[in-house]
Amino acid sequence: MKKLLLSFSLLSASFCFSQANATYLSRVNQVLQSNIETYNSSLVGFGLKGTGKAASTNALNYIVQKYKDFGYADSQITYDNFTYSSTTVKNVIITKTGTVHPDEYVIICGHYDSFYGTTSTNRSEGANDNASGVAAIMEVARILKDVPTEYSIKFIHFTGEEQGLLGSKNYVTNVVNTTNPKMKIKLVFNLDQIGGRSDRTNNSVVCEEDRINDTGTNPKYGVNTTNNTASIAATADLQTYVGYYSSLTGFIDNIYGSDYMPFEKNGETVIGLYERPTNNGTVVSNPYYHNNTDTIANLSYPYIYQVTKATVGAVQHFAVADTGTLAVNDVNKAKDFAVYPNPVKDVLHLQLDSSIKDFTFEVTDLNGRKILSIKNQKDVNVSSLKSGVYIGTLISEMGKDSKKIIIE
Template sequence: MKTETKFLILFLLCLNGLSAQTFIQGYADVANQVTQTNITNNLTQFEALGVKYRGTAALQNTLDWIKNKYISYGYTAGQMVEDSYSYSGSTCKNLILTKIGTLHPNTYVIVCGHYDTVTGTGTNDNGSGTSILLEIARLLRNVPTDYSIKFINFSGEEDGLRGSQHYVASVVNGTTPKMDIKLVFNIDEVGGVAGMVNNTITCDVDQSSPTSNNAASAVVTNELATCVDLYSPLNTFINFADATDYIPFENNGEIITGFYETNISTRPHTANDFLINMDPVYVYNVAKAAVGATMHFAIANTTLGRDDFDADFQVSFFPNPAKDFLSINFGTLTEPSYQFSLIDINGKIVLEKTVQNPKQLENIALASIGKGMYLANLHAGDKNISRKIVIE
């Protein structure tokens, strides 16, 4: 939850002039598959898990619940990574689910929100954001996107953004080369207030130091507000980015935006942060906007049939053309091992490798392979997937 007072932004964004966004029926078709039943069930189940503070069984149980949700949607264990860190004598975990993009697999749209709570069950703060992340992931599981998406469920937000700080320092900056992030879209406390007219969502824009990423944040926040207008019945309000999990990214120079409720509840951080004090229809409407926005940011392809996308289990090989290495995205395959072979134009196998217990992404060194056209073949169980690969 944001703990600082929110102030009206001191400048205006021209919501019609900064981008050429237009309504995409395919995006609306997916956004309209958000269901009130799923949202309400997720909020109810999140509430029943109790107070999710560091060092508690409830925090671990909630992490397991989120993982099981992703699995139930068709994601695999190999697509999920637990990012552990220690704070104040407790081990906490962020959960990262990665969906690899088809054109820009090494550039990521991060959609995130925290799942830890303090004092109460945190059904609004941040069961609301958690329920929406789950619904976005459910609906985009078999929708191809140009850019990769990382769905990140952070812990430690209520301890001072500990989980997101750790992730930026250890993972984003610990990757060689540094992780390429297109933007960070954070969803925190979007439950609304029971009994009020909750028809406006706040879109957060970066206006703090460092200032080098502020203009880009203004552009994507304008795009976020436009998506709200295109794919939900909600109005928008633009406001300053504040103390939640996009801040460590913002401090790292990344481009950030986010959602936050406009009618700000007084229940978070209390024992009364319950579903009964929220507006679940509002969460449903925010979810529709969030689905549309994620598809816009990651550039979803709704013209490719989902059966076609899933025909090869979302397996992909990149880069293509390749040079020093070839990355294999194992997609939704769940076999414990696979055999990879590279075949030249004469039908000769020039490289063969067996990988046990593969991660989602595996790199194959190509230093000994000559330039030319090859057939990359992946064999896993009774499944066989082939692609033409150029090595430069």
């Protein structure tokens, strides 16, 4: 019951911002856990990926080869080099050009280096921190490769994160700010440590927002006052998308010490996703990072899979992905469509524009399975459905539109 109430409050909030989209959901359902396991275990297999170490270079080469395998052209792949401890190290950037705003970017980023401490026990192969985030981003890139998006997308894998956000700092200073005119960034969406704990419950995720102005000597929470409002709005949307496209519940908390920080300082709008392991409902810390226990055995692949689904859904909204065979204008025409009551127990009533006579109403579950399909009927009996969250889609000559439905 508690969970139901929570979902309901999420639902009311979400209607202010956007609607779940059936086409986006169909792409979310292309996420394969087996792919995430392959990318993650391959990255782990390279060993201790301290910045500038051979294992780190091997991981970078693997990542680049995978983007080529997905079909990205050499011309879409660029590097941002810098020197760390007398070695040249590289961030890699994969750019997908937008159809309407080619010069404005949604950046989705996560570091590929792993923690490399002074003793062997605090050196890490980084299964969770951050081969989890890299694997998720790669799967997003695979699925969106041929999907038109209005905004351009940059998939970025930074190095040097564990030495003080060196890669992201270098990128902001030497690429974002030296581009003429300055690179226009719609949003920076960072994934760092989304592996969870195999020995705890992983049914929620932190949606990270930029809300604190940290005036401390070693700021960890963001220092710019101009970009908080935009981040808070984007994070609320992110929480909504987590609910639409994954089995997880999103909880909002502040950004903290990862690659979005140099962007935050630069005035950009930043958000992130971060693991949220719990024990009997209470959030617990994770002892398995920044040391030699950051292994596959200690994380949860089903959890990374869910976070990746949420991310595929969210990135489509943020970058305004194509909605399938329908133009955006067609979807807008069908906007008057509403369902009530919601949550519903027995009969769901459809309220739609009186000009719509010929229509189909479909109910699918969150895995995209079609549960019901009814033609030209405004009263839909849902009493036989199990309680839970569903997507109701109205299809007519006016277009196609979806709503989240909660069945009690």
